[in-house]
Amino acid sequence: MPATDRECKIAMLTLQDTLHVVGGKWKLVLISILRAGKLKFRELSREAGISSRILSKELKEMEMNGLVTRTVCDTNPITVEYELTPYSDTLSELITVMHAWGKQHREKIKG
Amino acid sequence: MPATDRECKIAMLTLQDTLHVVGGKWKLVLISILRAGKLKFRELSREAGISSRILSKELKEMEMNGLVTRTVCDTNPITVEYELTPYSDTLSELITVMHAWGKQHREKIKG
Secondary structure, eight states: OOOSHHHHHHHHHHHHHHHHHHOTTTHHHHHHHHTTOOEEHHHHHHHHTOOHHHHHHHHHHHHHTTSEEEEEEOOSSOEEEEEEOGGGGGGHHHHHHHHHHHHHHHHHHHO | OOOSHHHHHHHHHHHHHHHHHHOTTTHHHHHHHHTTOOEEHHHHHHHHTOOHHHHHHHHHHHHHTTSEEEEEEOOSSOEEEEEEOGGGGGGHHHHHHHHHHHHHHHHHHHO
16 A cells, blocks of 8 residues: 555545546446447447437547547448447456456345 | 356446446545545545545445444544445455556556
8 A cells, every 4th residue: 555645645546547537337338348349329329228318428538538439430321330449458457357346246245 | 258148238237336336436535545544534534535425425335335334433522433344355456456557547648
C-alpha cells in the first residue's frame, strides 16, 4: 500500500481514472459482448438490452477512450458498426477479475 | 470467452453484480483509504473529499454487502467508526488490477 500521502492521493486518482473510463453499468458489458465480434448499433442495443440514447452516450465515451471504433457502412439505410480496438485487450484481466469476484460474491450472498 | 448464449448472459450478470457492488466513483476509493485502518465518519469524509450525504449512502451499501463494519463509539458527542471486514480483502486483486490499468491509461492518454 503506498506510504506517503502524495502516493496515496495518486493511487486514489488512478483508481478513479479506471472507474471513470470503465465504471458505470454498461461499458464492461458492452466490451464483453463485442469480444465476440463487431456489431451494428441496433444489434448491440438489443444484445445488451440498453436504450439507444444510453447506448450512444456509452459508445461515444468508449470511442473517446480508444476502446471501440465506429464505422459508417454505406448501406441503405446507413448503418453504423462498432468494433473493439486492440487497446481494449488491456481490459481483459480486469474483466476476468471482475467476473470471478461477482461469481464468488453471488455465492456468498446465497450463503 | 463463454460459448453459449446462456453462459454469456450469466457472465454479463456477474460482471454487473461486481459493478453494482463496487462500481460508482467512491466505493473502491473508500476501501483503499480504510486499508490503512479504521476511521471515524468525519475523518473519512475529509480524507476522501466526499459530502456526508454521499458518504453515508456509500457506506450503507458497503455495509449491506459485508465490506465494512460500523461501530457506534460511546463518546460525547457520539462518534461512528468504520472498519474494513476480512471479506473486503477479496477485492485486493481487483483494486490492484484497476490501479495498474488506470496508470497505463494515463500514460497512454499523455502519449
